[in-house]
Amino acid sequence: MTAALACRDLRVEVGARQLLHVPHLEVDAGTCLAVLGPNGAGKSTLLRALGLLSRHRVSGEVLLAGHPATPARARTATAAVLQRPILRRGTVAANVASGLRFRGVGAAEAAERSRPALVALGLDHLTDRDVRSLSGGEAQRACIARALATEPAVLLLDEPFAGLDAPTRADLLADLRSALSGRSLAVVLVTHDVDEARALADTTALLIQGQVRHHGPTADVLDTPVDLDTARLLGFVNHLPSALTGRPEERVARPEHCVAHRSAAPPAALTVPGTVRRRIPLGPLTRVDVQVPTGLLTCLHPTAEPAGDAPGDGEEVLVEVRQSRELPSDRSS
Numbered sequence: 001m002t003a004a005l006a007c008r009d010l011r012v013e014v015g016a017r018q019l020l021h022v023p024h025l026e027v028d029a030g031t032c033l034a035v036l037g038p039n040g041a042g043k044s045t046l047l048r049a050l051g052l053l054s055r056h057r058v059s060g061e062v063l064l065a066g067h068p069a070t071p072a073r074a075r076t077a078t079a080a081v082l083q084r085p086i087l088r089r090g091t092v093a094a095n096v097a098s099g100l101r102f103r104g105v106g107a108a109e110a111a112e113r114s115r116p117a118l119v120a121l122g123l124d125h126l127t128d129r130d131v132r133s134l135s136g137g138e139a140q141r142a143c144i145a146r147a148l149a150t151e152p153a154v155l156l157l158d159e160p161f162a163g164l165d166a167p168t169r170a171d172l173l174a175d176l177r178s179a180l181s182g183r184s185l186a187v188v189l190v191t192h193d194v195d196e197a198r199a200l201a202d203t204t205a206l207l208i209q210g211q212v213r214h215h216g217p218t219a220d221v222l223d224t225p226v227d228l229d230t231a232r233l234l235g236f237v238n239h240l241p242s243a244l245t246g247r248p249e250e251r252v253a254r255p256e257h258c259v260a261h262r263s264a265a266p267p268a269a270l271t272v273p274g275t276v277r278r279r280i281p282l283g284p285l286t287r288v289d290v291q292v293p294t295g296l297l298t299c300l301h302p303t304a305e306p307a308g309d310a311p312g313d314g315e316e317v318l319v320e321v322r323q324s325r326e327l328p329s330d331r332s333s
């Protein structure tokens with residue numbers, strides 16, 4: 001199958017600085033690719049380059065359905081929702097129809113054709129509202145509906161949930177997931193949030209310092225750190241080098257899989273002795289940072305554990321690592 005969107009040897013440069021180099025990436029029709037990376041990794045740079053929207057020097061090739069993307073082809077095949085919602089004065093309905101109007105569709109037909117997108121994004125009760133009175137979440141919904149209404153082959157989404165409160169974000173994520181399902185659209189979702197990738201993406205590319213470090217099916221990529229940078233990005237923040245564990249391999253673990261015991265931990269577990277540095281209450285969980293010879297290990301404990309079981313600042317403890325991942329020994333970073 002020819003990918004709906006692909007790139008080959010894509011480079012973005014500013015002056016002498018290379019911001020991005022992606023040798024190859026593909027997104028099939030009907031699938032979503034998450035580009036996951038920390039701040040400054042080059043996610044927006046990649047998205048803009050894929051949409052031929054870059055302000056920088058770009059080389060390499062972007063392909064739409066196997067054909068080189070020209071500005072004209074990109075304009076009809078691709079729709080982008082960039083970081084901050086940009087809406088024109090007027091009603092929600094007029095804004096959602098405006099993408100079609102720009103493509104030369106008449107007013108009545110544009111209104112008719114944009115209706116399913118308004119409904120899919122839960123905006124049907126707001127059609128006559130002036131966009132200036134919309135909340136941030138509603139404005140973001142209007143931008144996504146406007147992009148979907150044009151029935152693009154490729155949808156580029158740059159952090160569509162940024163700046164939304166948790167319930168608003170969760171609602172939009174659920175509605176977007178429903179709106180995208182069953183469409184033959186190829187979606188690229190830029191995010192720094194592992195949960196958003198897990199909820200929406202079939203495949204995920206981990207982008208760090210302008211390079212794709214790992215790419216593949218989302219579940220595999222999110223649970224298989226390939227080096228320390230990707231481990232940190234994916235939440236495996238506890239580094240367990242051989243020097244600490246006495247094991248031949250280097251491992252990483254998530255805080256939710258680590259528990260600090262003031263008494264002996266179960267004998268079969270991987271354990272590391274240390275001293276509690278600080279405790280940070282996080283609602284139902286309490287973060288316990290434990291100083292070990294190679295740095296800090298972060299544990300998550302239920303806040304409601306019996307008072308006598310919770311180790312306090314300065315106490316000697318044994319960190320029990322209940323689950324961990326081995327890092328490849330032949331990695332370059």
Ligand SMILES: Nc1ncnc2c1ncn2[C@@H]1O[C@H](COP(=O)(O)OP(=O)(O)OP(=O)(O)O)[C@@H](O)[C@H]1O
Nearest residue numbers: 014017019037038039040041042043044045046192
């Ligand atoms: N005009 C420019 N000149 C020099 N460097 C730039 C320019 N524009 C962007 N950069 C750099 O390119 C890198 C990638 O930026 P980009 O906005 O793509 O990152 P990002 O992963 O989207 O980050 P964020 O999650 O913070 O939005 C950053 O280090 C940024 O400072």
